[in-house]
Amino acid sequence: MATESKTEVGSYFISNYPPFSQWSAEALDDVRAALHAPPLTPPGSSEPAPLGLYLHIPFCRKRCKFCYFRVYTDKRADDVETYVSALSHEIELVSKLEVMGGRPFRFVYFGGGTPSFLSGKQLTKLVDRLRANINWDHAEEVTFECEPGTLSEPKVATLRELGVTRLSLGVENFSDAVLEENGRAHLSPEVYKAWDWIRAAGFPNVNIDLIAGMVGETWDNWKDCIKKTIALDPESVTIYQMELPFNTVYSKDILGNQIETPVADWPLKRAWVDYAFDELAAAGYSVSSGYTMVKDKSKVNFSYRDNLWHGSDLLATGVASFGHASGVHYQNEPDWAGYVGRLEQGELPLHRGMKPTPHQLLVREMILQLKKGWLDAGYFKRKFGVDILDHWRGEFQQHADDELLTIDADGVKLTRKGLLRVDGMLPAFFEPEHRGVRYT
Ligand SMILES: C[S@@+](CC[C@H](N)C(=O)[O-])C[C@H]1O[C@@H](n2cnc3c(N)ncnc32)[C@H](O)[C@@H]1O
Ligand code: SF4
Numbered sequence: 001m002a003t004e005s006k007t008e009v010g011s012y013f014i015s016n017y018p019p020f021s022q023w024s025a026e027a028l029d030d031v032r033a034a035l036h037a038p039p040l041t042p043p044g045s046s047e048p049a050p051l052g053l054y055l056h057i058p059f060c061r062k063r064c065k066f067c068y069f070r071v072y073t074d075k076r077a078d079d080v081e082t083y084v085s086a087l088s089h090e091i092e093l094v095s096k097l098e099v100m101g102g103r104p105f106r107f108v109y110f111g112g113g114t115p116s117f118l119s120g121k122q123l124t125k126l127v128d129r130l131r132a133n134i135n136w137d138h139a140e141e142v143t144f145e146c147e148p149g150t151l152s153e154p155k156v157a158t159l160r161e162l163g164v165t166r167l168s169l170g171v172e173n174f175s176d177a178v179l180e181e182n183g184r185a186h187l188s189p190e191v192y193k194a195w196d197w198i199r200a201a202g203f204p205n206v207n208i209d210l211i212a213g214m215v216g217e218t219w220d221n222w223k224d225c226i227k228k229t230i231a232l233d234p235e236s237v238t239i240y241q242m243e244l245p246f247n248t249v250y251s252k253d254i255l256g257n258q259i260e261t262p263v264a265d266w267p268l269k270r271a272w273v274d275y276a277f278d279e280l281a282a283a284g285y286s287v288s289s290g291y292t293m294v295k296d297k298s299k300v301n302f303s304y305r306d307n308l309w310h311g312s313d314l315l316a317t318g319v320a321s322f323g324h325a326s327g328v329h330y331q332n333e334p335d336w337a338g339y340v341g342r343l344e345q346g347e348l349p350l351h352r353g354m355k356p357t358p359h360q361l362l363v364r365e366m367i368l369q370l371k372k373g374w375l376d377a378g379y380f381k382r383k384f385g386v387d388i389l390d391h392w393r394g395e396f397q398q399h400a401d402d403e404l405l406t407i408d409a410d411g412v413k414l415t416r417k418g419l420l421r422v423d424g425m426l427p428a429f430f431e432p433e434h435r436g437v438r439y440t
Helices: 025-035 077-095 120-131 153-161 176-181 188-201 219-232 249-257 266-282 303-308 336-344 358-370 377-384 393-401 422-429
Strands: 051-057 107-112 141-146 166-172 205-212 236-241 292-294 313-317 322-325 328-332 350-354 374-376 405-408 411-414
Touching: 025 322, 025 328, 025 350, 051 077, 051 303, 077 120, 077 313, 077 336, 107 303, 120 153, 141 303, 153 188, 166 188, 205 219, 205 266, 219 266, 236 266, 266 292, 313 328, 358 374, 358 377, 358 422, 374 377, 377 411, 393 405, 393 422
Parallel strands: 051 107, 051 313, 107 141, 141 166, 166 205, 205 236
Antiparallel strands: 236 292, 313 322, 322 328, 328 350, 374 411, 405 411
């Protein structure tokens, strides 16, 4: 989170509220109660919340030195088989939960780790097994995250056949020296090879992920990366500012050897994103959040993000994954043995949870939607019965005085300055007891 100028170890990306550190096993009764009851209809709505499915595929070819996700790089084909069986079993259990309530999945997200680590054969087998219990025929979006070097022409074609509509490609950078330094498994030629196959397969929506502030980044190289990204003409571009959470290889190295952070400071990373947003805007893209620019707002929506940020239900499957059902948060078993073992016992692998208060659900939606760059006060009035402009008058005014946003009768709108540091603005809206606590 961007409060200090230096990129220190312990920075993080806000993706939920209350902070994960506040979740516990004690809340699992609340989680089970939510999962084993029909879905709730949110206030102000006439139908149950939309339903999404997240599937975590935790394998990668190599651990990137900056990555903080739960990933395994040492698993063999029989381990992958074990995992795929456990995941299929979990989906079978999930599909029978009362909270499904006959709802079709509106969106599906294969995230990781690296879902594209699975071979075409493993993928087809997984999807066949999943389809015995669920389908995503009516989903408006099926996202699949890919690492360029794991793709092949037949695998890309298989993904399209399996119904993937949004392919997200972890390009991160175009310089082979930078990619190598940061421990990426792929180099730039693999991006170009994969790109031809992806375009030939005709996905409606292809996203490129970049990171501003990889170790070794320079202005010249960054400009070149943006030029090359625009030349590929993706439907959307997502740019993360490099974070150093505690559990990355770089973080451990910095703490263990007491060395200076090798990552550019926050003002420079923001300047790089600012430059990228300007260049993408000049190429016809528009802002869709503090991280994402899209080519055509009317065609390219991001259903997973938008539904999640509006309080949809998300059934989480896979090791360590995070879900949300009928207003209750939960996380699955965070390690392999626990996850596989619980499923072998025929149980859902629930690990910890939290039942937020109605006010905490309001904070959650408010801070997540602020990441899009604007807030519709009417939405919060209808859903939570709260006038957010009045409720957080002081906080919004402070941000306005700092030129991070503007306020009018309908809501607030972030300035570019605010958009570039939106994660740093959010703790001001946390409840006081959550401001000083560790986030994860
Ligand atoms: C699960 S990965 C995407 C798929 C695939 N594993 C890959 O890396 O190509 C999600 C994205 O998180 C971003 N990311 C990972 N670690 C990060 C960090 N420390 N700071 C900022 N972004 C990070 C990267 O842009 C990455 O593409
Ligand atoms: S950034 Fe992607 S490829 Fe790298 S370790 Fe993390 S999940 Fe795996």
